[in-house]
Amino acid sequence: MPSRRSHTKSRHGCLECKAKKVKCDQGKPTCARCTKSKQPCHYGVVSGKPCLSPTSLASGVNNPSPKLPWGISRFPSPVDPLETQQGTFTASDLNLMHHYSTVKFLPLAPNGAETEIWQKLAPEEAFKHRFLLYGILAFAALHKAYLYPATAPENTLLAMQHYTTAISLFRPVLSNIQPDNAVAAFLLSGLVVCISWALPMTSSDSMGNALVLTTGEKLQHILDIMRLLRGVREIVESGQAWTQQLAPIFNLVANEPDSIFPPDEEVILQALEQRVYAEVESPAENDMYSETLRNFRRYWPVEHSPYAHGLVYAWTTQNSNEFLNAILERRPPALLILAYHGALLHELTDCWWVGDKGRVIVQIVEELLPVGYKDIMEWPKMRAAQLRPSMNAP
Structure with a gap:
């Protein structure tokens, strides 16, 4: 019997062939299979290096050479945006836009004003500003990945490709936000909030092999998202005068600083505050935690409030560098607040894009905190152990 011809597996085929698990001839700019099937052909980044620079999203406002969000730098970079066909609109893209326009999965609370913004204004702006168009396509692809597990790998790859393209196109806009592009820029910022949570918490080596993240790497991933969201807030605040029509999205009604909550919730908050203050080691640290906890109360999701889920996100955007650094340094009081x-x-009942990241955050903190924090961790552990209510259906 003749020996079987050996085959060296290539890791550098196009994303479409990888998704279908077929051999790719690696033809550039379009491989043979994609040429034959008349579909777009995209190649991933060969090296495992991120293509986006680690700096604040807001740095682009006054920076002549804007760079992209600090947080995005650690997200997987599946595609080189220069190799994508940014000038074409494929059948797959049309399918995603149809999905976005017809499925009720709006990024924020689906009240009447927001429905009008996300389903009418956003598509109109997207066809004028391609960075928003690709952001919408990325978000729609992630929603399809959530709805249809059987095709989740393909849709996730597609989402990440569109997201990378959106961010690449958005980079030059950051240094030149004007009345004619402000609405589109801020709509993309809102989508970035959702996409940053929806993207899978994964990593890979230079050959594209999936890696198991350590607890420390997971914590870094969450921190990246938190820094990213704060940058989004700064971008939004920089041009609110031009975007009054978006007020239903970004203008949340926070609690009053001296608000008193239902007795059971007040007990929880006071226990957290007492434990944090008991471990303060300096006046500067006391000021930092006071500000953090004050905001935690202001953005506590009061039951039945139409802004409840928005308030949870809003707290994340308010945190200081000092608090985020305290998390990075794994200081117990900061980790406890994070839990x-x-x-x-x-x-959050209507935010499919959050996935299980809330539970993951609690697990991360539980693994990092000393045994002496077991009692104060009972409440977040109990809440995170509960099944999440059903999320948005198609």
């Missing part, structure tokens, strides 16, 4: 936030995040 309570994770428990609230877990309970």
Whole structure:
């Protein structure tokens, strides 16, 4: 019997062939299979290096050479945006836009004003500003990945490709936000909030092999998202005078600083505050935690409030560099506050893009905190252990 011809597996085929698990001839700019099937052909980044620079999203406002969000730099970079066909609109793209326009999965609370913004204004702006168009396509692809597990790998790859393209096109806009592009820029910022949570918490080596993240790497991923969201807030605040029509999305009604909550919730908040203050080691640290906890109360999701889930996100955008650094340094009081936030995040009922990240946050903190914090961790652990209510259906 003749020996079987050996085959060296290539890791550098196009994303379409990888998704279908077929051999790719790696033809550029379009491989043979994609040429034959008349579909777009995209190649991933060969090296495992991120293509986006680690700096604040807001840095682009006054920076002549704007760079992209600090947080995005650690997300997987599946595609080189220069190799995507940015000038074409494929059948797949039309399918995604149809999905976005017809399926009720709006990024924020689906009240009448927001429905008008996301389903009418956003598509109109998207066809004038391609960075928003690709952001919408990425978001729609992630929703399809959530709805249809059988095709989740293909839709996730497609989402990440569109997201990378959106961010690449958005980069030059950051240094030149004007009345004619402000609405589209801020709509993309809102989508970035959702996409950043929806993207899978994964990593890969230079050959594209999936890696298991350590607890520390998961914590870094969450921190990246938190820094990203704060940058989004700064971008939104920089041009609100031009975007009054978007007020239903970005203008949330926070609680009053001296608000008193239902007795059971007040007990929870006071226990958290007492434990945090008991471990303060300096006046500067006391000021930092005071501000953080004050905002935690202001953005506590009051039951039945139409802004409840928006408030949970809003707290994340308010955090100082000092608090984020305290999390990075794994200081117990900061980690404890983060765990309570994770428990609230877990309970968002209409935010499919959050996935299980709230529960993951609580688990991360539980693994990092010393044994002496077991009692104060009971509440977030209990809340994160509950099944999430059913999320938006198609």
